[in-house]
Amino acid sequence: MRVAIITESFPPDVNGVAHTVLRVAELLTSHGHHPIVIAPRPRAGTTEEQGPFAVVRVPAVPLPGYPGLRLGLPSRRVRAALLRHRAEVVHLASPACLGAHGAAVARRLGLPVVAVYQTDLPSYARAYQLGRAGEAFAWRWLRRIHNRAARTLAPSTVTATGLHGRGIENIWLWGRGVDTRRFDPAKRSPAIRARLAPGGELIAGYVGRLAAEKRVDLLAGITALDGVRLIIVGAGPAEAMLRQHLPDATFLGERRGEDLAAIYASLDVFVHSGPYETFGQTLQEAAASGLPVVAPAAGGPLDLVADGLTGYLIPPGDPDAFTAAVARLAADPAMRAAFGAAGRRRVLSRTWPALTEELTGHYAAVLRAQTAARGARRAKRAKVSA
Numbered sequence: 001m002r003v004a005i006i007t008e009s010f011p012p013d014v015n016g017v018a019h020t021v022l023r024v025a026e027l028l029t030s031h032g033h034h035p036i037v038i039a040p041r042p043r044a045g046t047t048e049e050q051g052p053f054a055v056v057r058v059p060a061v062p063l064p065g066y067p068g069l070r071l072g073l074p075s076r077r078v079r080a081a082l083l084r085h086r087a088e089v090v091h092l093a094s095p096a097c098l099g100a101h102g103a104a105v106a107r108r109l110g111l112p113v114v115a116v117y118q119t120d121l122p123s124y125a126r127a128y129q130l131g132r133a134g135e136a137f138a139w140r141w142l143r144r145i146h147n148r149a150a151r152t153l154a155p156s157t158v159t160a161t162g163l164h165g166r167g168i169e170n171i172w173l174w175g176r177g178v179d180t181r182r183f184d185p186a187k188r189s190p191a192i193r194a195r196l197a198p199g200g201e202l203i204a205g206y207v208g209r210l211a212a213e214k215r216v217d218l219l220a221g222i223t224a225l226d227g228v229r230l231i232i233v234g235a236g237p238a239e240a241m242l243r244q245h246l247p248d249a250t251f252l253g254e255r256r257g258e259d260l261a262a263i264y265a266s267l268d269v270f271v272h273s274g275p276y277e278t279f280g281q282t283l284q285e286a287a288a289s290g291l292p293v294v295a296p297a298a299g300g301p302l303d304l305v306a307d308g309l310t311g312y313l314i315p316p317g318d319p320d321a322f323t324a325a326v327a328r329l330a331a332d333p334a335m336r337a338a339f340g341a342a343g344r345r346r347v348l349s350r351t352w353p354a355l356t357e358e359l360t361g362h363y364a365a366v367l368r369a370q371t372a373a374r375g376a377r378r379a380k381r382a383k384v385s386a
Contacts, residue, residue, distance in 0.1 A: 072098030177352030
C-alpha cells in the first residue's frame, strides 16, 4: 500500500507521537509498503531523522508557551506530496492543525483517512488554564476532524469510551508497540547506579516531557523518603520550575536510544505522574525493562498497569499517594521483583511488528469500504439511468 502519514510531530522531536510515526514508517517500509511522512519543519540547527522513506517538511512556527514544539501550517506541499506519492490511504497522526488541513486535502482528492487519536487536547486546554471555552473548542475541532475520517484509532479502552461520549464515531482500538529487545532488564548498569545512587539508595525514576500537563511536581514527596533517590529524565518548558520545586531530585535531561534503555533498566521503580495520558508509552518501556510502575488511575495507564500485579494505580493528582506507593515498594524487594517480572511478561507480545500488522489491517479495511461504496454508487447511477 502507498500510505501518506501526516503528523503533528516527528523526530528530532521527542514525544509519543513522533516516536510512533517513526516506528510505523520504518516497519511499513520493511514489510514492503510505501509510506511517506509529511511533518512540520524542525527548528533551525536540529538534525533531521533519516530513514528508508521520504519525509516532506512543511512550514511551521513555535507552539505558544512551548517553543520546543513546532506547529505545522497548511501548505500546498501537502496536496503536491499526496499526488506525487500516489497515496492510496492517508494516516493522520494525532491530528490538530496540520492534520486538519491534511484531512481536508484528502477529502478533496477522494482518499480514505485513518485518524489516530493520541493527544488529549481538551485536557491540555484545562492544564494550561484556557477555561471551559478552550476545552469546548478543542472538542468541536476534534469531532470535525475525526468524524470525517473513515476510522478513528484510539490507544486505550478509556480513551475510546471518552471519545464515543463526546460524539466521535467509528472508533477502533489500536495500541502501541514496545521494543522489548532495546528495553530489557539485562541492561541494568552498576556504573549508572553507582553514579545516580552512590549510597546504594533505591532509585525511582520518571521519563517524559517536562511540561505542565505531566504534573511532575506531584513527585516531590518521593525525595523526602529515606534511602530513595528520584531521577528525572526529559526536557521541556517546565524544567526550570521543576528544578526549583524538586531541588533534591537528579535531572538527567533528554536521553535516547541505548543510553535511555540502560537508565530504565538501572531504576528500581518507575513513576509516571501525568493524568492526561491517552496511552503511556513510557509505562510500556518501563515494564519491558522489568520495573514496577506507579501511575495515576486515569486514561491509558488503566490498560497498562495491573494494580497489585505489575505496579500500583493511584488517585490522579494525589502527591501523598505517589509517595506512599514508592515507600511501599522500597520496603519490599520481593514485591518489586515480582511486579517487574509480571510487567515484562505482559508486554512481550506487544511488539511493533504486531501492532503495525494491525494498523495495515485498518488501512485495508477502509480501502475495501471505499471500493464497495464506489461500486454501490455506480450501480445506483446505472439503475437510475436505466
